[in-house]
Amino acid sequence: MDLFRTIYSSRPFGFDAAMLNGILADARRLNARDGITGALICRADIYLQWLEGPEAKVRQALERITRDDRHLEVRVHVSEPVTERVFGNWAMLDDPAATWIWTQAEVADDAVERATPEEVTGFFLRLRDEMNARDAG
Numbered sequence: 001m002d003l004f005r006t007i008y009s010s011r012p013f014g015f016d017a018a019m020l021n022g023i024l025a026d027a028r029r030l031n032a033r034d035g036i037t038g039a040l041i042c043r044a045d046i047y048l049q050w051l052e053g054p055e056a057k058v059r060q061a062l063e064r065i066t067r068d069d070r071h072l073e074v075r076v077h078v079s080e081p082v083t084e085r086v087f088g089n090w091a092m093l094d095d096p097a098a099t100w101i102w103t104q105a106e107v108a109d110d111a112v113e114r115a116t117p118e119e120v121t122g123f124f125l126r127l128r129d130e131m132n133a134r135d136a137g
């Protein structure tokens with residue numbers, strides 16, 4: 001299958017628990033329909049989302065997401081074909097703790113603009129490792 005992965009960041013607009021629950025409900029329902037899996041790192045100052053699945057579906061989801069007024073400044077960091085899924089068990093894993101990504105001070109100091117694809121990818125691989133360790137523990 002033409003498996004594809006995209007990682008973007010954005011700035012939440014009107015972040016609160018109700019909005020986040022709404023976003024996750026939308027994401028999980030539509031991703032189950034579209035064969036997309038992934039993870040959303042969500043904090044009051046930043047979203048970082050990993051989407052993986054059939055290329056056309058991932059591109060369409062990203063188009064819809066980019067138009068969404070619940071966030072601003074959507075910036076794509078990674079867009080590439082892949083051979084396997086990293087978050088295959090999750091229609092959309094959400095991680096609110098995200099202690100290993102940039103601090104709020106770093107985000108405020110334009111860390112997102114300076115981010116490399118490897119750095120952003122690394123955040124999610126770390127999250128995947130944490131999830132696997134939790135399952136094993």
Ligand SMILES: Cc1cc2nc3c(=O)[nH]c(=O)nc-3n(C[C@H](O)[C@H](O)[C@H](O)COP(=O)(O)O)c2cc1C
Binds near residue numbers: 028030040068
């Ligand atoms: C941070 C964030 C993450 C989202 N993640 C997804 C997602 O993984 N999949 C998805 O289909 N929609 C996601 N959405 C919702 C889309 O923006 C959009 O509301 C939804 O796909 C329905 O599209 P429509 O309103 O054009 O019908 C997300 C929205 C936000 C703000």
